[in-house]
Amino acid sequence: MRRRYLKGLAITLVVALATISFTACATLDAFVDSFSGEEPEPEGTVRIGVFEPMSGPDKEKGELEIMGIQLANELFPTAMKKQVELIYADNQSDITIAEVAINDLIAKRPAVVLGSYGDINSLVAVEPLEKAKIPAIAITNTNPLVTSNNPYYFRVCYVETYQGIALAKFAVESLGVSTAAILREEGSDTAIALSQTFEDKMVQMTGDTNAISTLLEYGGKEKDFTSYLKKIRSAGEKVVFLPASVEDAQMILTQAKDLGMTDVKFLGTDVWSNEDFLLKLGDAAELAAISVVYAADTSINDMSKTFLKAYHAKYGEDSEPDPAVALGFDAYIIAIDSLNRIGTALDGALLAKSIALETVFPGASGNITFDINGDPMKSVVIEGVSKGEFVKLYTMEPIFE
Numbered sequence: 001m002r003r004r005y006l007k008g009l010a011i012t013l014v015v016a017l018a019t020i021s022f023t024a025c026a027t028l029d030a031f032v033d034s035f036s037g038e039e040p041e042p043e044g045t046v047r048i049g050v051f052e053p054m055s056g057p058d059k060e061k062g063e064l065e066i067m068g069i070q071l072a073n074e075l076f077p078t079a080m081k082k083q084v085e086l087i088y089a090d091n092q093s094d095i096t097i098a099e100v101a102i103n104d105l106i107a108k109r110p111a112v113v114l115g116s117y118g119d120i121n122s123l124v125a126v127e128p129l130e131k132a133k134i135p136a137i138a139i140t141n142t143n144p145l146v147t148s149n150n151p152y153y154f155r156v157c158y159v160e161t162y163q164g165i166a167l168a169k170f171a172v173e174s175l176g177v178s179t180a181a182i183l184r185e186e187g188s189d190t191a192i193a194l195s196q197t198f199e200d201k202m203v204q205m206t207g208d209t210n211a212i213s214t215l216l217e218y219g220g221k222e223k224d225f226t227s228y229l230k231k232i233r234s235a236g237e238k239v240v241f242l243p244a245s246v247e248d249a250q251m252i253l254t255q256a257k258d259l260g261m262t263d264v265k266f267l268g269t270d271v272w273s274n275e276d277f278l279l280k281l282g283d284a285a286e287l288a289a290i291s292v293v294y295a296a297d298t299s300i301n302d303m304s305k306t307f308l309k310a311y312h313a314k315y316g317e318d319s320e321p322d323p324a325v326a327l328g329f330d331a332y333i334i335a336i337d338s339l340n341r342i343g344t345a346l347d348g349a350l351l352a353k354s355i356a357l358e359t360v361f362p363g364a365s366g367n368i369t370f371d372i373n374g375d376p377m378k379s380v381v382i383e384g385v386s387k388g389e390f391v392k393l394y395t396m397e398p399i400f401e
């Protein structure tokens with residue numbers, strides 16, 4: 001019964017992807033015109049490479065990305081009216097083996113490569129893939145070096161700093177504030193980078209160069225944050241950008257609640273988006289608003305609904321997909337859509353161009369548009385906490401300014 005359900009779902013989705021294909025950009029159409037006189041391709045299948053740690057310490061993380069790829073392959077088993085063949089390369093969570101594995105995979109001539117989990121594994125693959133002119137789509141890694149200055153590597157997971165933009169838009173558009181405070185760990189490169197994008201977006205949206213009225217930094221080993229919180233309260237700020245760990249957030253939000261700052265929202269990143277955060281903070285978690293990579297309980301588009309139905313059909317109604325599964329799913333269907341639009345699996349430069357021109361693509365994790373670096377401008381859900389559960393507060397759609 002389940003197999004029959006998936007088969008029917010697959011037919012529906014093939015039609016959906018075909019419809020998406022008809023909306024391709026005129027720029028790409030012009031680019032593809034040069035192939036109109038080519039001979040039919042001899043290959044009977046379309047090969048998609050899967051470059052992941054299938055053994056070693058990163059095995060479990062790699063398996064989550066593969067789950068998404070394989071689920072998408074079950075629903076979309078063809079590209080260009082040919083069967084898709086997934087070919088696997090195990091980088092074994094090892095940098096030395098990863099170099100051998102990617103070259104072995106390239107020798108099998110895949111049209112596109114998906115993966116790898118782990119920034120270092122993808123970084124190893126950057127140069128060989130570019131040299132071979134084979135496009136690749138990373139799934140969960142966030143290192144900007146993977147995609148920067150490389151027209152062949154893309155990613156479906158936003159880079160960490162993108163969350164600063166999403167949270168600033170939430171602060172202005174949903175919370176209605178024009179100023180905010182920033183509280184961050186001193187010397188943390190990640191916190192500094194996130195704070196800068198948050199501040200830049202706040203300034204841009206409000207037109208006020210002083211949109212960040214209060215910037216405070218704490219030491220990495222501090223336990224008492226009351227002096228910082230009192231300064232924020234004295235400044236009258238109702239929004240605090242807090243790019244902190246779960247451990248620091250636990251202390252800061254608990255102390256804020258004890259000070260009676262229950263009308264202040266503390267904005268945090270996806271590192272807070274887990275059950276551990278809820279358990280550690282209790283009622284104090286209700287002071288938080290969090291940007292998340294994927295929210296299973298939020299249907300952003302028809303594809304996010306379809307993905308969740310298919311996932312439940314395969315793994316049970318009570319199961320909840322890890323964000324990596326949704327992102328692996330998206331990497332595969334973007335590859336399929338891009339192949340369908342150009343009609344060839346033999347020209348990596350053309351396929352890379354097709355992927356780069358994906359605009360507001362309806363993925364399971366949100367609507368995706370690639371920027372000039374191959375990084376996604378995409379839907380970001382902001383969640384809050386109510387009665388011990390995460391609840392949706394706001395969805396930021398892709399921004400192009």
